[in-house]
Amino acid sequence: MTKQVASLGYKVFFEKNLDSLETFITSRSYSQILVLVDRNTNDHCLPILQSALSEITDYDIIEVDPGEENKNIDFCIGVWKTMLDFGADRKALMINLGGGVVTDMGGFAASTYKRGIDFIQIPTTLLSQVDASVGGKTGIDLDNVKNIIGTFTQPQAVFISGQFLSTLDDRQMCSGFAEVIKHGLIYDKDLFLKTIATNLETDDLDDIVFRSVEIKNEVITQDPTEKGLRKILNFGHTIGHAVEGYSLMQDADPLLHGEAIALGMICEAYIAHKINGLSEADLSAIAQAFDHRFKRYTFSGDIYQELITFMQNDKKNEGRKVGFALLSEIGKCDYNIYVEEELIKESLDFYRNR
Ligand SMILES: NC(=O)c1ccc[n+]([C@@H]2O[C@H](COP(=O)([O-])OP(=O)(O)OC[C@H]3O[C@@H](n4cnc5c(N)ncnc54)[C@H](O)[C@@H]3O)[C@@H](O)[C@H]2O)c1
Ligand SMILES: [Zn+2]
Incomplete structure (x- = not known):
């Protein structure tokens, strides 16, 4: 049976193969799906996500450079512009697939784009699974001051899978x-x-x-x-x-x-x-x-x-x-x-x- 934790208005699902993710998404009739990754999670984690989404094949990928130094307004503008280029409307869904940098920045970008669109967090590092995954803090750094710009916004759901950790050093x-x-x-x-x-x-x-x-x-x-x-x-x-x-x-x-x-x-x-x-x-x-x-x-x-x-x-x-x-x-x-x-x-x- 799937293990779950109920948080502030959403659930954290613990599922090795992300079994309920697809049904969770399809039951909510989103206009479009965007997946935010960094270079590493694009290589190591996207294939795992793709194998969990057998029916959903139509989504747009947004890739950012990995690392805390990129959790800033410039990269965030890049994310917002790409969302706009992809024609994302208010019924779009953002899936943040990555460590704390991607889930923080992706959560922030989603929570502010067109006054907020839904997002799902799929944390792929141990740190982001045990820490960044619950609590609703989203954000970016400014001039090396960490997390100084941000929101408290809860995701629609969080999915945690131990599979992702196998490629982590x-x-x-x-x-x-x-x-x-x-x-x-x-x-x-x-x-x-x-x-x-x-x-x-x-x-x-x-x-x-x-x-x-x-x-x-x-x-x-x-x-x-x-x-x-x-x-x-x-x-x-x-x-x-x-x-x-x-x-x-x-x-x-x-x-x-x-x-x-x-x-x-x-x-x-x-x-x-x-x-x-x-x-x-x-x-x-x-x-x-x-x-x-x-x-x-x-x-x-x-x-x-x-x-x-x-x-x-x-x-x-x-x-x-x-x-x-x-x-x-x-x-x-x-x-x-x-x-x-x-x-x-x-x-x-x-x-x-x-
Ligand atoms: N929102 C919160 O409550 C909260 C809590 C704790 C930390 N954070 C934030 O989280 C960030 C740190 O998170 P982090 O340690 O996950 O850093 P990170 O996102 O930079 O990930 C660390 C490195 O691992 C790579 N990576 C991610 N998943 C991988 C995988 N499955 N296999 C191989 N490589 C992978 C990334 O590309 C990156 O190079 C900080 O910005 C911190 O402020 C937020
Ligand atoms: Zn800490």
Whole structure:
């Protein structure tokens, strides 16, 4: 039987062969179908989509260049113009087939074209399946400020298939897995324990992906616009985003998002141990879980102030103190905890000196 998660007015279908996709589309009499891909998903994922759509053969493909650097207004204009060239009207459907870049930008393009047309998300990276697939955030970057232009618009449906992950490289898999571990840490100790035991190369991930999406969905449906609880999803991201931004500017081969937040989660677990009751044993289990999968990132104490300034600008803070979501134990997370600079620096020392 198909597994499903009911989100904010739409369903997330977990189907290896996208079995209900065709019926879902044909039952809605769309005037036209557009499929947004990037070069990689055009090569690796479009054939899987095509084999699921045996009756539907008439659709237009829009292809963008892969990569976060292309999640911007210029590419978005390109998408809107192509939609116009294809004669898309308000009853057209957009299918976004790709990682978070394609689902974010495609969702944004669809939600604004002619004041909004329907779209379906088919996330093809682990990160986009467990994170970007639910929550309704669409958007693009502006001048390297991430996701600063966007909308909250829910798709008509999301389809998740493990088939797509077979062509994803190990580094991308691991990066996405950091968000899965995060979902375990903030909400479900059993999931965290499962993530420790999983071998990404050989194990069937379907159950873990399903539980991870279920958790994100439970959180966002209780707090769709991030007034409170949804902030727990930011665990690891306060320090992680700062390091990610630094690495993007500094490194020839920068950290991927999940790699940066893995580092952030180690530091923030240390802070949680110091001020939020997280036990020494939990801290060490968390550090080990990430050490096991992620290479150590080297940086010096000279950049601490730069990182902290980034955090102070990035978040809703209290004076010079920075707002964090912090674990109290594995599986439980609090939010709106304000932390002094000194302790943040200490947590970076903890990461570097282990
Ligand atoms: N909307 C949200 O709630 C939300 C949540 C988390 C992340 N995001 C966004 O998601 C983006 C990151 O997503 P991502 O990590 O998926 O990045 P991505 O879309 O850039 O994909 C990573 C790389 O994998 C390639 N790829 C995608 N699917 C593939 C497949 N099946 N086989 C082989 N290669 C494949 C892509 O072409 C790209 O080169 C960021 O822009 C982030 O802001 C959004
Ligand atoms: Zn994240």
